[in-house]
Amino acid sequence: MSQNFAFLDEHSKKEIRRQTLKAIAIPGYQVPFASRELPIARGWGTGGLQLTLSLVGQEDIVKVIDQGSDESVNAVNIRNLIQSTTGVEDTIHTSEATIIQSRHRIPEVPLKPFQILVLQVPTPEPLRSVEPSERKTKILHGDKEYSGAYIKLFEQIMRHGHITDDADYPVLVNGRYVMAPSPIPRFDNPKMNHNDGLILLGAGREKKIHAVPPYTDVASLAFEDYPFEVEDFSDKVCRESGLSGVYMDELVDEETGETYYMTNDTSYMLEKMNEEEDLHANHR
Structure with a gap:
């Protein structure tokens, strides 16, 4: 029996692409999607992988990195799956890739307008630590009520004298939605602001897709007297x-x-x- 190009069936890829377009149209908004089963466990990059498999074409060049490395076990296995089901070319050079799938890092080389960065996301909801109910977080997003996210940062300042979030630092996208940018280090947050490339974020376990289109305002949450600082x-x-x-x-x-x-x-x-x-x- 012949295998589908890019593993997923065509209906699944179309559904993921439709939800991806919605995420691009509403920057920072979490779009639900029907997360498919893959030959890797959820929590190991299935959300990002489904985005990559739904978008990759025969002319694409793919790069896969895991916490900065092209040769980690996770990066190698994901790259092998993409290659074995598509036959596309791969590269270690950021500037050569058309699709870059990454776990926990935005590359040092700035993205170009033709490039797509796919980030793997374990927990897409930035309000989850202050509100366990999915129904209530949806209401909070709808009302643009993000005081809980600021209170969390304020409590860190009161306890430690500074904000202690080193990764997955929440950002305000396009002046509207607070977004969890995947556990990238704070160092990478400024790279999202007015970036030339398209950034897609996929959470397979939580069944959510969100996006930062090119040239979008992305601001890390902060206070006037405690401004955002990178490492x-x-x-x-x-x-x-x-x-x-x-x-x-x-x-x-x-x-x-x-x-x-x-x-x-x-x-x-x-x-x-x-x-x-x-x-x-x-x-x-």
Whole structure:
């Protein structure tokens, strides 16, 4: 028996595309969709994968990353599934890809107008920690009543003296809907604002799709006296590449016990290292 292109049947892909168009038309709004069964467990990227499978075409070039790495187990398995059911070309270079599926990171290389970034989302509801009822959160979104999200941040300031959310930091999209941007680090939040590419967010377990269209206002929630701030890596240098000003992982050398930093976006790091090598080679 022949297998469908991109695994999903055509009716499923059409339904997902229809809901995706609605999400694009209403930036930041959570659109329900009939999440399909896939040969991976829900919670391991099925929402993002369904978006990718519904959108990918034979001319597309796909990149899959997991927390900055193209070679993690999750990234490799998802990429293998996409390739085995479509035969499309893959790449590790952000600038070459037409569809980028990512878990917990927005690449360091800015998106271009022809690119789609698909983010995997475990919990799409930004009000879930303050309101467990789905029915009530829908009412709150309808009324644009987001005091609960601000109170959560305010409580962090009262307890710790600063906002402690390091990832999945809530944002206001297009001045209307508060959105959970997937557990990307705060460092990546500003990349969503007036971004050139299309950002789609899929939650397979929660059966929701939301989107940030190109050139959309995206503002991280904050207070006048406690403005939004990203992680500061200006005084840190990547031990492998010498890069600074990018999002980095803090690691410990097992032999010396020394703490060091490594660029999280591995493909970006390799590209910069190769550029440096080419530059030195040309000067010889």
